Amino acid sequence: MSTPLWITATPPATHGELHIGHLAGPYVAADVLSRHLRADGRPVLFSTGTADHTESVELRALRAGRKPEEVAEGYRVAITADWLRSGVEFDHIVQPRRDRGYQRWVQNLFLDLYGQDVIVARTRLHPFCPSCERWLHGAFVMGACSACGARADGSLCHECARPTDADLIDPVCALCGSPGERHRCRRLYLPLEPLRESLADHWASTESSPRLAALWESLLEDGLPEVAVGHPGDWGVPVPVDDFRHHRIDACFEAVVMHLFGYGYDHKPLPERAVHFCEFGHAFCHAVLLPAILIARGVKLPQEIYVNETYRVDAERAHGFGGEAGVWALDLLTEFGSDTLRRHVLEERPHGRRTEFRRDRLERTRQVLETTWNNWLTRLFTTVREDCAGVVPDAEPGGTGWEALRRRLYRAAEDLREAYGPEAFDPRRAVAVLDEVVSCAADFGYVNVFEQRRPRRGGRRLPTITAQLSVAVALTSWAWPVMPEGAGRLAAALRMKPGGPVVPEALAPPAPGVRLDPPSGPVFGF
Template sequence: MTAIAAQTFFLMPIPPTPNGRLHLGHIAGPYLRMDMLGRYLRSQGHRVDVVSAVDGFDSYVLWKALQEQRTPEAVVRDYHGQIAHDLRALDVEVDDFLDLVQGPYAQQHARNAQRTVERLVALGVTQSVVERVLYCPDTRRYMAGAWLLGQCPYCRAGAGGYFCEGCGALFRPEAMLDPQPRMGDSPLHWVEVESLFLTVAHPEQLLQRMATSGAPASIVEVIARFLERENGRVRLTAPGEWGVAWSPDRFGNPRVLFESGWEYALTCADRSQEQAPEHGHAMLRSSEVTTLVSFGIDNAVLLLAGSVAVMDALQDHRSFDYVLTNYFYNLQGAKFSTSRLHVVWAADIVEKTPATSDAVRYFLSRESPEHGETNFAVEEFVEVVNVDLAGALDGRIDLALAVLDHTRPQSIDPALWPALELAVTRLGQAFRLDAVSVREAWDVLHQWMQRPDLDVTQPAHAYLWLKGLAYLAAPIMPRLAEYLWQRLGHDGLPLIQALRAASQPRPQTSARPRFAPLSPAALAPCLPASVVLAGATSDA
């Protein structure tokens, strides 16, 4: 096997809004995929820094604070901790997860954002645009972001704020059809506000860069339409007071910076650089660090058009090298919805039921919404766990472990190696940076689990199969992979460099991870009231 030159990677899963916990719809998209990629890269001997934050200045934080009658700072602090717990519960590793509203990096984050926009202004690439926004003088709220509901001006689907989840469009509040205040603000009248925009000098180059970064053609098309509609302008400020402050406009309206991902990239990369100063700042053009960001299609225009445009305009910076995008993940055929409590919270499914983190990750990988909308069907999850994992896999692992020879070092029989080598190659193809597919990675693992040509009651076959299983499962089912790797005589996590190395299997010293059989009733404690199943009830 050819030696792989070690590289350094900076990965940033999209910062979630801390107005609630993470549900399986969140996990199945940007967080699990990025975690699996990070684990795979580490298994190749690369250095990987995963740093993210919470998007604490989103206006939906203010709405949540109003609902819960708390300060927005308290809301951010609380849900920052709960989101971190949800990630840990499903073994989604983040080296640093920052609170940039009030944490130790908050001031640095604000300075990064302000100085960046100041530089853009000095470079002459910005433009002030007068636009109209509905305003309520009694509540002092501008009807934008979380406060505005209506219909998308392009596809006429129901929309809120600046975005349409139906077609992915990003638009100005004044373009919203049938605009309505979410909270019934009254009286309302139109006011003129002055907002700062960045002018994209070469839209065609920006679109080409997105295409080569792994963004699907459908998303690049949405961004192309956005740039055409907006005459190549990307928003930098918005009216309001919650956020990183910018100077008031000439009409006296307060303004904040309109966060679109680039500012989080700067601060998270600052944190990564602190851990490894020798690699330089990941978002600078002079850096040799390879960078990736993951996000859902509802953030595509904002993150791609906004971040690429800003970083390009800065000249000495660069946008992310690669992007992982995903579509929506549904629950029982309907969109996950925090407001309707049509959710399965990430930590609840493993803390309130017999389901294990590895089992959940296995199923979510199988159903990954990387090419289109997919669905978490409870009955199907139960069947997959019971048949694939608690049934076939657990039984086969028992057979293989039982015949291992613990008395001497063992190595893979050269005659058997080609079978594993093909699977290793296919796994590498699934994690190509410009076309990461965790569904393909799942398929490689799934086929290896079943290999009918390997008789695991024979010691040579058992050693090969277990070693391959540990390596191929590492991105998807890390707990099982680590246990098997150490039972085979290795330390730490599976590494490709050690795949062919001899090792002496160890006797069992601790209980191995097992997959408990499931039933709809066993999952009831984590299911919402909106999910009604035969043989299961929910008290949620």
């Protein structure tokens, strides 16, 4: 059996619930690719984890007067529930505080790298808050990125994706607002410069966006950094080095090796191909630190990285009922359903550029599903009930314009395969093609409705019904990666199994005599 294609998505920090930006970023898009490949019969492993040990979790706990583990566990449950409700189905979600053997595994890997001098100790100036008596790292410090000047915390700059750590300009304590003082601090680092040649070769062979390539090339030109992999603190996985027992493993390092733990790379063959989904601001972890660790371990892993930009929220237009910002995944899923939300975030996906969330556009998405998709299906099911007693007629697909429409639909199937596939993945294009398929089928139905009014119509009406039913059957496969809930309801109505391969051959009506079971409500969305 061949090794699976490995798909990962960035582990979210468990300091809050998922919001619309998370769904528009890595998670729904990665699920679309996973569903398509599975339907095509290809082995897939789709994994992620929850970043329970980020400093933002501890910061939130301190502000709320709670324990960090309580915050992490509460939001871990909420996040996994949001994934489930949005139809994002992982094979494995690493739970750092629950998975057996996780902490020891991470510490052993860390210790191996330290023993090989891949991880080394350095003494450098680092921000310290005298008021809180705390070293400022990660979410505990805010300042300006020394590379691009954007506002950033002490982990990664979300604007240029470079590590910030101790290099922030004008650091300020996020807990009390006091300016940070720079004191000497001895910590553990992973220097990337000794891996320059291997990293350069790896990046040259990696499929990526021009912006990601620009990050790699600028890092090589400026000199590869030494990445902090530990910090003084009480929250997180303890550093397993005697002189640093009061330190914790850095959250970025942990998020990277979390993927390796989830795959189990040290006791089974690595995949021939890995695809990582992340926001550009998190790209350093996937694109730089992960291959550096693998290279240091003597492992070669071909990678592709799909990065998305920021999905911005316009506070003026994003408000829901009660005057509160309606951007949380749970609220939007409850109000609009997974079909509408998934379709919308894919259509608005911030790919190559930043896009903006607006409720009026989400409402338009709901209207498109209602007035085009559901309206056509309702008319089709009504026609089957009234003209055929609710069963599939015994007639070959046909009608005025059918041959031209069938050729167009075959081309649409090929376009969908391309848009869903890893070689030219473009979920925005998939949404546009699906809309075209439904619009063409609806137009075909309107044109041929007059067959019933012809005095000598004979059985001319029945082929137009089976023609439209064949499009409906195709959608149970073609729309499955984007809107699995609606595709499942449609398949149930047609007495079929959803989620078949996205191929032209899916365009075939149900067997004659099958009694349809249309839902009482909308098929797609609600």
